[in-house]
Amino acid sequence: MFAVVVTLEANPGRVEDLISALEANAKHSRTEETCLKWEWSRHVSEPNQFAIYELYTDTEAFAAHKASEHFAEWKAATEGVLAWKKAGQYIVSDPDPQR
Numbered sequence: 001m002f003a004v005v006v007t008l009e010a011n012p013g014r015v016e017d018l019i020s021a022l023e024a025n026a027k028h029s030r031t032e033e034t035c036l037k038w039e040w041s042r043h044v045s046e047p048n049q050f051a052i053y054e055l056y057t058d059t060e061a062f063a064a065h066k067a068s069e070h071f072a073e074w075k076a077a078t079e080g081v082l083a084w085k086k087a088g089q090y091i092v093s094d095p096d097p098q099r
Contacts, residue, residue: 003055003089003091004052005053009083011080021074034060036055040052
């Protein structure tokens with residue numbers, strides 16, 4: 001499995017725009033057969049900061065996700081909305097046996 005962890009922050013006054021973009025991306029990403037999990041969270045004490053956790057079957061699945069129309073829509077929707085973004089890609093070494 002392949003995981004992507006993204007942390008990001010909305011520009012002041014753009015939180016609602018970011019939440020709308022996150023919801024749209026989540027809706028479409030969750031329909032991808034090779035996307036096993038796609039969730040976002042809001043920071044407890046920094047309300048402009050968010051995290052995304054994505055889990056795919058493999059790196060090819062993530063590449064397909066990035067090539068999708070809804071990913072292009074995500075990029076367009078967050079243009080000018082994000083103060084910063086940091087993403088990391090990981091090979092899952094110890095998957096949860098309950099999933």
